[in-house]
Amino acid sequence: MTMPFVVPRPPELEPATWPAYGLTTLTVLPLVWRRRAPLAVLLAIVATSGLYRLALEGPGQPLPYTGLLSLYTVAVLSPGPKRLAAAVVVTFAVPVSVWLNTQSARELTFSVFVFAAAYVFGRLTDARRRTHRVEEERAAARERARIAREMHDILSHAVSLMIVQAEAGPLAVRKAPERAEAAFDAISATGREAMTQLRSMLGVLRDEGPASADGPVPAPRAPQPGLAELPALLDRVRDGGLDVTCTTADFEPPLPRATGATAYRIVQEALTNVVKHAGASRVTVRLDHGPDGGDALRIRVTDDGRGPRGEPGSGGTGTGGHGLLGIRERAAAHGGTATTGPGPDGRGFELRAVLPLEAR
Known part of the structure; x- marks a missing residue:
């Protein structure tokens, strides 16, 4: 997040307000529960980000970090149907976000690339964990x-x-x-x-061996x-x-x-x-x-x-x-x-x- 209270925004932009910072916080707060309910957190972040874009003019971010992180978590932890639902949501949300922002093909291409990369990295992480589990078993x-x-x-x-x-x-x-x-x-x-x-x-x-007055005794080896x-x-x-x-x-x-x-x-x-x-x-x-x-x-x-x-x-x-x-x-x-x-x-x-x- 930029800090316009420390580094002033350009004069052609409206100054950031406390409500804008509060709504930005709401896009970050759901990440606390991202491992328990990855898909629900992704939906909450998409909703609050859309509200932020439509209702307020705030400091903004160069990249949608919260959305990328939540999509990565869905790719790592969620089963196939939930991953498919997340892909549908992101496929719809990314073009809408670009249209509300710059309406440029360049931003659309970049956004599709970074979200696809987040999903792919999540699947690779899941595959690596599964391999480690098999090796441990x-x-x-x-x-x-x-x-x-x-x-x-x-x-x-x-x-x-x-x-x-x-x-x-x-x-x-x-x-x-x-x-x-x-x-x-x-x-x-x-x-x-x-x-x-x-x-x-x-x-x-x-x-460990039998307990003593000083605690468990290491087992003989x-x-x-x-x-x-x-x-x-x-x-x-x-x-x-x-x-x-x-x-x-x-x-x-x-x-x-x-x-x-x-x-x-x-x-x-x-x-x-x-x-x-x-x-x-x-x-x-x-x-x-x-x-x-x-x-x-x-x-x-x-x-x-x-x-x-x-x-x-x-x-x-x-x-x-x-x-x-x-x-x-x-x-x-x-x-x-x-x-x-x-x-x-x-x-x-x-x-x-x-x-x-x-x-x-």
């Missing part, structure tokens, strides 16, 4: 899948070991009491570790288990009565943390499947470099159990069961692959996973 879906895999791995592994130990407990009590005590200790240790991992995961999801924790995992499985042999190559430099965490979870889930479904007495775990000079981490988990049966949850080559699906998803997320099939000489079951090492 995809990211949320990926995060839900990741959390589901983590919780499945933690709970499935812990519960499977606890079931095996609990089933062996009564027999051990009668024949070897000292083994029964070890079994119960293993059940307790497995349960405590599972609870610790779940608390850590849920605490990160809440983004311990790193995911990696190959350094693999011996402890194998010991827990051995405590369940399964003979586990592990061969791990020396990685120089050490594996990236993400690769180590993925390898740990794949081995954990593979051992869980062996415990739950294979009926095996012996399992071999091998982690080494690829034959072409260490371009990939290769994981093989082989057991002497009943082998693939292609049944849901059997650990076989069937499509059922969340464990093998989770393994494939983890490997794929790391840029690798995971395959399953019969073990050597067609006996038992073997899981093979390949994780690229470019992350180094």
Whole structure:
């Protein structure tokens, strides 16, 4: 808005009056509600602007800023029918305004251009917001899948070991009491570790820990288990009565943390499947470099159990069961692959996973 009280208007123009300023204010005030009722605000601004043009001679503006802003908001926030109504209103109002002002083709062309630009920018903003929303929803879906895999791995592994130990407990009590005590200790240790991992995961999801006198305590953000924790995992499985042999190559430099965490979870889930479904007495775990000079981490988990049966949850080559699906998803997320099939000489079951090492 010009300020004729500070910078006087040209002498050929009538001086601005307070009513003119009051009516100009009415063309601006509706913008307060432009996000709640965009089309209604546009109509109010068009009406007050028309009244201003017909009833009073005021300071005026070089551009109809309020109309442009309200049309932009309609283009961003309103559905199709309301946008169409706004386009009809503006298509009628712009030529009328030009006819009441200069009646020149130049002003008409300029006005049509700026209003069309405001509408186009509004639609582009809406399209960008929709794209961001889709990306956020995809990211949320990926995060839900990741959390589901983590919780499945933690709970499935812990519960499977606890079931095996609990089933062996009564027999051990009668024949070897000292083994029964070890079994119960293993059940307790497995349960405590599972609870610790779940608390850590849920605490990160809440983004805060338990409240204290000084307010919420930040949730712990311990790193995911990696190959350094693999011996402890194998010991827990051995405590369940399964003979586990592990061969791990020396990685120089050490594996990236993400690769180590993925390898740990794949081995954990593979051992869980062996415990739950294979009926095996012996399992071999091998982690080494690829034959072409260490371009990939290769994981093989082989057991002497009943082998693939292609049944849901059997650990076989069937499509059922969340464990093998989770393994494939983890490997794929790391840029690798995971395959399953019969073990050597067609006996038992073997899981093979390949994780690229470019992350180094």
